[in-house]
Amino acid sequence: DAKTTQPNSMESNEEEPVHLPCNHSTISGTDYIHWYRQLPSQGPEYVIHGLTSNVNNRMASLAIAEDRKSSTLILHRATLRDAAVYYCVRTSGNTPLVFGKGTRLSVIA
Amino acid sequence: DAGVTQSPTHLIKTRGQQVTLRCSPKSGHDTVSWYQQALGQGPQFIFQYYEEEERQRGNFPDRFSGHQFPNYSSELNVNALLLGDSALYLCASSLEPGGNTGELFFGEGSRLTVL
Numbered sequence: 001d002a003k004t005t006q007p008n009s010m011e012s013n014e015e016e017p018v019h020l021p022c023n024h025s026t027i028s029g030t031d032y033i034h035w036y037r038q039l040p041s042q043g044p045e046y047v048i049h050g051l052t053s054n055v056n057n058r059m060a061s062l063a064i065a066e067d068r069k070s071s072t073l074i075l076h077r078a079t080l081r082d083a084a085v086y087y088c089v090r091t092s093g094n095t096p097l098v099f100g101k102g103t104r105l106s107v108i109a
Numbered sequence: 110d111a112g113v114t115q116s117p118t119h120l121i122k123t124r125g126q127q128v129t130l131r132c133s134p135k136s137g138h139d140t141v142s143w144y145q146q147a148l149g150q151g152p153q154f155i156f157q158y159y160e161e162e163e164r165q166r167g168n169f170p171d172r173f174s175g176h177q178f179p180n181y182s183s184e185l186n187v188n189a190l191l192l193g194d195s196a197l198y199l200c201a202s203s204l205e206p207g208g209n210t211g212e213l214f215f216g217e218g219s220r221l222t223v224l
Contacts, residue, residue, distance in 0.1 A: 043217050096142060099153070
């Protein structure tokens, strides 16, 4: 049970911002939200993670709702190389990451 | 700095056979996790090794077993292969067993086909 809900697929134009949503309505106070992405023929790659505050790194931004029941991964300018499956994963304590089916992002030139 | 390396990259086995997959973690990492990814699905957690012991296990039968060596490398063994074991097997390494703060570094996987 992935315990997160994501749309199956999304599409974006190149160089436009992309907002990938994730619902985690049963999240507990100590659960972190992680995002990974998987490019074709590769293993998953860490993108970003957070607990309560919004987070930024060189790859993306993570916006976490105030009630923490949802979050949004923001790619500021999508490129063709960002086409991948994006996984939103919640984890608590010492538990391993449990992946769902993720969102398949297509980027159109 | 070498990342996570897995071998072999591809292999074909027949039902009933046994297979061993190998993983070398990223330099400096001491924890190895194994995942199974069927086509079109997300990775499913098999088990995690830390300090040469299986620390956590997902919902996989005893046919799936593993080992971690003193140099932190790991093996995944699957006995009595079934057609449904055909999948991409991913190894991930981290600095700590916990999932909360540490990021996982994944290898490119071993593609197993069972005929």
